[in-house]
Amino acid sequence: MKRHNFSAGPCILPKEVMLKASEAILDFDNGLSLIEISHRSKPFVDVMEKARALALELLGLEGKGYKALFLQGGASTQFLMVALNLLEKRAGYLNTGTWSDKAIQEARIYDDIYEVASSKDANFNFIPKGYDIPSDYDYFHCTSNNTIFGTQMKSFPDCDIPMVCDMSSDIFSRELDFSKFDLIYAGAQKNMGPAGTTLVVVREDILGKVSRKIPSMMDYKVHISKSSMFNTPPVFAVYTSMLTMEWLKNLGGIPAIEKENNKKAQLIYSEIDLNPLFKGYAMKEDRSKMNATFNLTNEDLKETFETMLKDEGINGLNGHRSVGGYRASMYNALPLDSVGVLVDIMSELERKA
Numbered sequence: 233m234k235r236h237n238f239s240a241g242p243c244i245l246p247k248e249v250m251l252k253a254s255e256a257i258l259d260f261d262n263g264l265s266l267i268e269i270s271h272r273s274k275p276f277v278d279v280m281e282k283a284r285a286l287a288l289e290l291l292g293l294e295g296k297g298y299k300a301l302f303l304q305g306g307a308s309t310q311f312l313m314v315a316l317n318l319l320e321k322r323a324g325y326l327n328t329g330t331w332s333d334k335a336i337q338e339a340r341i342y343d344d345i346y347e348v349a350s351s352k353d354a355n356f357n358f359i360p361k362g363y364d365i366p367s368d369y370d371y372f373h374c375t376s377n378n379t380i381f382g383t384q385m386k387s388f389p390d391c392d393i394p395m396v397c398d399m400s401s402d403i404f405s406r407e408l409d410f411s412k413f414d415l416i417y418a419g420a421q422k423n424m425g426p427a428g429t430t431l432v433v434v435r436e437d438i439l440g441k442v443s444r445k446i447p448s449m450m451d452y453k454v455h456i457s458k459s460s461m462f463n464t465p466p467v468f469a470v471y472t473s474m475l476t477m478e479w480l481k482n483l484g485g486i487p488a489i490e491k492e493n494n495k496k497a498q499l500i501y502s503e504i505d506l507n508p509l510f511k512g513y514a515m516k517e518d519r520s521k522m523n524a525t526f527n528l529t530n531e532d533l534k535e536t537f538e539t540m541l542k543d544e545g546i547n548g549l550n551g552h553r554s555v556g557g558y559r560a561s562m563y564n565a566l567p568l569d570s571v572g573v574l575v576d577i578m579s580e581l582e583r584k585a
């Protein structure tokens with residue numbers, strides 16, 4: 233049976249990427265596996281350099297003072313690494329979901345954090361707007377896409393201080409002026425590759441301004457000075473991420489994939505809005521194009537709906553426990569056809585009910 237993978241992360245990757253990645257496990261360099269050769273060997277150093285260059289190229293940040301790193305520890309390690317490297321006195325955080333909340337908690341270990349705005353009281357079903365960011369703070373932190381709640385920032389504030397953004401679940405999915413941001417981070421396992429590496433893109437001139445001593449592994453400057461090879465990098469995750477970025481570049485880069493992502497989002501949200509059996513979770517203006525969250529209006533249909541999903545090979549549609557209902561994650565590699573299959577089931581349910 234054909235499977236349609238709506239999983240929120242780890243999640244769907246392009247088939248051709250997985251084929252190439254699996255070949256490299258068996259034979260990457262004249263009969264040797266990618267995972268058994270030295271990470272200091274030329275074939276792997278070339279992979280790392282290509283991955284770093286592709287990340288900047290896709291984001292349009294080449295030659296603009298940014299460096300790309302592939303680190304370990306997931307986006308969750310960035311919650312504390314950002315604070316260790318940038319937080320001297322006070323930082324402002326926009327609280328739009330579980331992940332922002334966790335980033336705030338981690339940063340609070342080091343210093344004072346001010347929540348510029350929060351949608352926590354509404355269980356994060358919208359993105360707060362119209363808040364002020366004090367210009368004497370060290371940095372402003374936001375989360376571009378809230379994977380769990382299905383909201384997404386459509387615009388970003390003008391900010392006099394460095395802007396840090398967790399783009400784990402929508403990196404490379406839409407065009408933005410990425411030079412607005414001073415530090416972007418994203419765990420690989422949503423739009424880029426397997427779990428195990430985190431992309432960090434940082435403007436070098438914001439670093440080196442805090443007075444604390446930073447442990448080497450937590451110090452962006454150390455990783456930059458070692459070309460993202462301070463210690464053994466997660467070679468498979470970096471290689472697979474490089475393949476996905478190549479795949480995206482060959483498709484036409486972010487502008488091309490954004491068109492596809494818009495079609496997918498349009499398809500699912502119009503069904504959610506037209507079909508009386510379903511109700512969207514997030515406020516319309518803040519809806520995410522990556523993760524669509526919705527509920528059944530009649531819980532009695534739950535079993536029927538879920539059996540239909542299973543019969544058609546739909547995988548990973550259950551909502552996160554803090555929201556319930558359903559979540560259709562439609563990352564870059566998910567074909568429009570898969571959304572078509574899901575939408576057909578939703579309208580079939582309406583005919584049956």
Ligand SMILES: *Cc1c(COP(=O)(O)O)cnc(C)c1O
Nearest residue numbers: 306307308331379398400401419
């Ligand atoms: C998944 C996710 C994280 C956590 O990533 P890990 O790599 O598991 O630490 C952080 N932020 C956002 C927005 C996410 O979607």
